[in-house]
Amino acid sequence: MRRAAAAVALAAALAGFAGCGSGGTGGSAGTDRRATASATDRRRPPSGPAIVAAMAALPGGGLRTGELTTGVVRDLDAAARPVGPVLTRVPVSTGGQRGLLGLAVVPGGPTYAAYTERGGRRRLVVAQILPGPVRRVWTGPPSTDLADGGHLALLGVRLVVGVGDLQDPARTPDAATPNGKLLSLDPAGPPSQRPLVLSRGWNNPYAFVPYPGTGGPGVLVADNAPGTRPERIARGDAGGGAPQDVTNLPRRVAPSGLAVLTPTQVAVCGVRSGRLERYRRRGGRWVAAGTISRRCAFGATALTSGRLAVSTAAGVRTVRP
Incomplete structure (x- = not known):
């Protein structure tokens, strides 16, 4: 069930969301920081295709993608083949878990991105990138080597961004x-706007998605974590409170993508597991219900065609759930 050590190291190096917050249960903050620093020191720049860390579904079955370290934004068709020229290139800072981390597309409207900006303190920011010129929506906190978060999604008329610890x-x-x-x-707010807190107490809520649920619409999160701290699936629309309706995941998953299949079934992509796994809602908890794909590392997105787009070290492809 585990990937080879080299593949795991590559995955950790590339993902801006690989279950690597700071801190862990059963140890001091100093110990946790030393552990994550050691993990970072072993990472090396990737080779091969640029890694797609940001994906957003488009009408017609295609998707818009953003490359983690290059900032390149382009469209792919329903078979995950490039369509037309590069749309834009976002100027991102890199290093650690920085880069172009999230995209959100308003159907027939603008495209927004979450990324770590160049220069200064390399802050996490959200901006409208298409159509140009770029317009800053929010200036967030200074980024760190680990646990920046940065996934972005639309929830009604609002943008939701996840921030790691x-x-x-x-x-x-x-x-x-x-x-x-x-x-x-x-x-439409100014860069200095004060965001509304949907929920708090996450490790690194990179994988989240609007969720119809069985108790009303909201946000579902697959939270990743370092060390012995549990990774979990939980509701993230707690009105500013802690995660609710929590189910712990198996160890060594590092959720990097979450896609809703039905109100009672979801797919979780793991950057450490390297798999796309199905989870089914049963008895008030999320229960593992089989492997959809043995190749998934950096994200998963449900397309309007009914297929799933998954990001791997070899590029983006689609699978049938």
């Missing part, structure tokens, strides 16, 4: 900080 897990319960939060933004 930024290597300071003690701040995640504090509603006044962005650490370990799902934040709701006004797409």
Whole structure:
């Protein structure tokens, strides 16, 4: 069930969301920081195809993608083949888990991106990137080598961005900080806007998606974590509170993508597991229900065609769930 050590190292190096927050249960913050620093030191720049860390479904079955370290944004068709020229190139900072981390597309409207900006403190920002010129929506916190988060999604007329613990897990319960939060933004707001806190207390909520649910619409999160801290599937629309309706995942998954199949079935992509796994809602919990694909690393997105787009070290492909 485990990938080879080299593949795991490659996955950890490339993913801006690989279950690597800071801190872990059963140890001091200093110990956790040393552990994550050691893990970072072993990472090496990737070779081969540029890694797609950001994907958003388009009408007609295609998708819009963003490359982690190059900032290139392009469209793919329903078979994951490039369509037309590159749409734009977002100027991103890189290193650690930085880069172009999230895309959200309004059907027939603008495209928004979450990324770590170049220069200065390399802050996590959200901006409208298409159509140009670029317009900043929110200026977030300084990025860190690990646990930046950065996934982006539309929830109604609002943008939702996930922020990891930024290597300071003690701040995640504090509603006044962005650490370990799902934040709701006004797409038309100024860069200095104060986001609404949807939920707090996350490790690194990179994998999340609007979720119809059985108890009303909201947000479902597959939270990843370092060390012995549990990874989990949970609701992330708690009105500013802690994660709700929590189910712990198996160890060594590092969720990088989450896709809703039905109100009672989801698919979880793991950057450490290297698989796309099905989970079914049963008895108030999420239960593993089989492997959809043995090749998934950096994200999974449900397309309007009914297929799933998955990002791997070899590029983006589609699978039938």
